[in-house]
Amino acid sequence: MHKRMGTSLALGLILSACGGQVASDQNASAQADQPAGPATWSDRTRSQLRQAIEGRVAHGLDHMAFDATASNDAALNEQALRYAAALARGATDPTKLYEVYTVPRPSPDLKAGLAAALRAGNLTQWLDGLAPQDANYKRLSDAYGKLVRQPQNPDTRIEGNGEAIKPGATDPRLPAIARELVVLDYLAPDAARGDSYAPAMVDAVRRMQADYGMKPDGIIGSEALAILNMSDADRARAVAVAMERLRWLERRPPATRIDVNIAAARLTYWRDGKIVDARKVVVGEPDTETPQLGSPIFRLVANPTWTVPRSIEKKELAKKGPGYLRANNMVWKDGWIVQQSGPKNSLGLVKFDMQNDHAIYLHDTPAKALFGMVQRQRSHGCVRVEDALGFAEMLARDEGVLDEWHKARETGKETFVKLPHQIPVRLLYQTVLFDDDGEPIVRNDPYGWDDRVGAALGFKAGKALRVQSGAADVGP
8 A cells, every 4th residue: 555645634625535326326316216297396396495595505605696486487497407507517617717627527417307306306305415425525515604604703813013023033923823834834733832933933934935926034024924814704715616626526536546636736646446645746837827637647658758848948948059958968859859868857757648638747857856845836737746756656566567667667768658547637726625633724726716716606806825936947
């Protein structure tokens, strides 16, 4: 069993367990056994629809309007199907919100489901089974309910008093600041103690400031507090968006797969329904974002070459001379700049070839220092994997091609090893993770992608503090 968990925050949110029968499937089966009859509305089913819509806060849909007061069947059908679609597939369409979104989505037959529920006289059971049934969705629902029921708690905000906190100072706000730094992954939990602004905490603040384009002086002023402060309204919006993103996903994902959370820059490898590995990755910086894709790995590439895309050639290499190309093992070939195999190659020593139309794939990198950063949105769009050689070894062993992989590596030349079974990869975006106690933790939104989902769900604009990184190298 492989295990490489490098954080105290569990990545369970986007990783629903496989193998269990989905409740909506059970409901559909049960309803199919009901005797045939007219699919008409009754006082009972009208009441059930009204109660379901009134309880939509459980799904973070309380900012959207649904009408269950219509008097005719056609209008009731329309509203019931609209609400059912929001639960089953999401109230928003990610393919319209984003230029690229190809992650597989659920596609239940809602018209047939509604007809069966009306015949059975049990709309509640059908609707209850449409949303995700896993424990993480339930935790999000519970957290959202608590956030919207309670008034804004002033104790959760770190108030500014006009005075910046300088290194070495003492201040009663420092314990609260330390807690937020731990949540954002800048400070180790065991370093968050006392009201003294100690060196470990100063270093954490400096790294946070650098990530957000601020002067990294370690002084906690109004700008730093703006990053650390998040209102309950901001948290509620983030949790509602997280639930919506889960509703976009198929309820029974492949039992063996790789999930990459772009927002958290972490990869999780599932094998036969269980997490067997998790590790850091580096993903696209905010101006060259890694898209949300569903795309399988079909082969491993040992000692890969890299054909430099035109965009990188023009932006990064146009002003470089022949000396730079020679120093980085780059040559012109058929009108393209090609970086040859070797330790300096921007793809490192292994590429995980994926099938998609966007030239996005997983790969190794010689820029190992990037994995030590908290905000790892640093690439031109592809996904760099921590200890990629170790990960390739793991996949090759699990797929039964370890000998072929070893022989391919030993050639020192670009060599392809086809996997006997393609491994599905989902590139997802989730800004809410879970801590070790299963409580939702709202992290920052590095691409600002929560804004468009939140707006589509009816929320007012939230705080969008985007990472300012700047690519560290010319790699993909």
